[in-house]
Amino acid sequence: MLNESETLKTLTDREIILGVTGGIAVYKAVEVLRLLIKRGCGVSVVMTPHATEFVRPLTFAALSGRNVIVKMFQNPHDMQIDHIALANRADLMCVVPATANILGKFACGIADDFLSTLFLAITCPVVIAPAMNANMYQNPAVQRNLDTLKKLGMEIVEPGEGDLACKIKGKGRLAEPETIVDFIESLLNKNTLLKDYIILISAGPTQEFLDPVRFLSNPSSGKMGYSIAKTARSMGAHVILVSGPTNLEPPQGVEFHGVRTASEMLDTIKKVIASVTHVIMTAAVACYRPKISSAKKIKKENNSMVVEFERNPDILQTLVPQYPDKIWIGFAAETDNLVENARNKMRRKNLNMIVANEVSADHYPFGAETSKVVIIDKDGKEKMLPEMTKDRIALEILKKLPKI
Ligand SMILES: Cc1cc2nc3c(=O)[nH]c(=O)nc-3n(C[C@H](O)[C@H](O)[C@H](O)COP(=O)(O)O)c2cc1C
Known part of the structure; x- marks a missing residue:
């Protein structure tokens, strides 16, 4: 805190x-x-x-x-x-x-x-x-x-x-x-700073199905993305929230699209992206999905089971080159070399800003009310924030948008 x-x-x-x-x-x-x-x-x-x-x-x-x-x-x-x-x-x-x-x-x-x-x-x-x-x-x-x-x-x-x-x-x-x-x-802070902005925010985990009753996912709760959506809305932005499955209520006044898989997330974003000015990708999108997703429940027949995975589409790598007019902000949850890895991701994906999210024994952000992040601009400036609530982090990120 x-x-x-x-x-x-x-x-x-x-x-x-x-x-x-x-x-x-x-x-x-x-x-x-x-x-x-x-x-x-x-x-x-x-x-x-x-x-x-x-x-x-x-x-x-x-x-x-x-x-x-x-x-x-x-x-x-x-x-x-x-x-x-x-x-x-x-x-x-x-x-x-x-x-x-x-x-x-x-x-x-x-x-x-x-x-x-x-x-x-x-x-x-x-x-x-x-x-x-x-x-x-x-x-x-x-x-x-x-x-x-x-x-x-x-x-x-x-x-x-x-x-x-x-x-x-x-x-x-x-x-x-x-x-x-x-x-x-x-x-x-309402209705002022982000009045003419149309901000697309992705949030939550994705679920990659092995069969109709089993999936591969991650512990993302969606709280960071929902906090950004709520705060951006309260600052006057039009907000489009594309979210994987979470236990959260979509914030009031936000255009909401619920998805499950990484591919659905990409398809939904493609449908709405033309009109947006900014994209903030907080979602924890699965990098891989089972190569074969069975239409029927897989029966417990053998003592072991081998599942082959294939790469999911990379949402940022697909869309950033197609929409260079948008402002792109990514998140990087890292266990090691926090800032260096986040900087590399920003460069690789040609983002305007990245938020490096520390995952360590002391700071486990998934599902938590608080997080510890470093905001890194394209021009190299770093802002290290102490551990604080996700609502406060949202405000810190959004206050930077007019300066990008
Ligand atoms: C120990 C004690 C605790 C009280 N707590 C509350 C309370 O939590 N909420 C409330 O509406 N009234 C409470 N009251 C009643 C109000 O103090 C009372 O209605 C008073 O007229 C309120 O005046 P005010 O609204 O001008 O401050 C309490 C009264 C006492 C004696």
């Missing part, structure tokens, strides 16, 4: 309001504030009076370096932090945790404290992370309020399921701070 000093400043120059309301999860809002500050943004914290019963404003003030606003009339002469001035400055407001009470007030337009008044004056995106007892969360009045807020365009970070502070199990636990901050980050 990233250590403190290596955190990427992906929210530099952004102004965020963090609203904190009176639930048991207030202590997690402290972590959300810390992560937001680490990512480079300015944060003004607004607490409801009930929230201050759980954690004192001093903690938020010390971390944000700003006064915390609690009361509507505490600073009648400070026009810099009245609700209108604050609303005008903000790029985004998030409410963490959001109580059942504040959901009701927001949904009805009640403005009887600073936070609910500010909510009515805000024109920027609002992210709400509810947290409460599972029975409260399932209450039809709370669900109706959430529906109303969604219809009004508010972004809801759904609570998780599990053990709650009130000793019962169910849905209502605040989403993890990192999830909330990632959500905020993708919302703020």
Whole structure:
């Protein structure tokens, strides 16, 4: 994972309001504030009076370096932090945790404290992370309020399921701070950088069938490709995801094509490639397939069995020469000589950029949430990233596209 000093400043120059309301999860809002500050943004914290019963404003003030606003009339002469001035400055407001009470007030337009008044004056995106007892969360009045807020365009970070502070199990636990901050980050980076891009992403493993019930495959989970697809979409790109079999849901708003074999992947890519501007090949495509794929199940007759394999078509080697106008980005998962092998692959396949993916005893990226990569440009520049989530790696790769 990233250590403190290596955190990427992906929210530099952004102004965020963090609203904190009176639930048991207030202590997690402290972590959300810390992560937001680490990512480079300015944060003004607004607490409801009930929230201050759980954690004192001093903690938020010390971390944000700003006064915390609690009361509507505490600073009648400070026009810099009245609700209108604050609303005008903000790029985004998030409410963490959001109580059942504040959901009701927001949904009805009640403005009887600073936070609910500010909510009515805000024109920027609002992210709400509810947290409460599972029975409260399932209450039809709370669900109706959430529906109303969604219809009004508010972004809801759904609570998780599990053990709650009130000793019962169910849905209502605040989403993890990192999830909330990632959500905020993708919302703020939305619809800008990659607006006119059409990006084809291949993901997942392929399956090469020996007979109808057996295949040769690899442990690729598809997570890296799906993270890139989701992030590219959130940055405004049109995304075409061509994926081998995975357990993942295709990201919202993405054009999805499911395939099984390397040949199917190549055929599908051929059908859609004409219109795309960029191709990012994260798929772990099988190099070989059984020479004969039996139409019927092979019976267990002998003690041993010899299978002859033949080469699959190499997707990059086939397509790059045919479409030199596209920007081609490859991935290289390597156990040895990481950078050197990746550089050779980039040269051999005439790619514009390659992402070298370390596979070692310490870093096994297949199926993991994190990975450790080196991004190598065609002109030889290397960017070595520390181990980080695949979503963060996706952002790092995609931020480079306009410079290629
Ligand atoms: C110990 C304790 C924990 C609470 N936790 C929650 C909670 O997690 N979610 C919630 O909606 N309300 C919770 N409440 C109830 C709220 O504090 C209460 O509804 C309050 O009016 C909320 O005010 P606010 O929304 O202005 O902060 C809790 C109350 C207590 C005493």
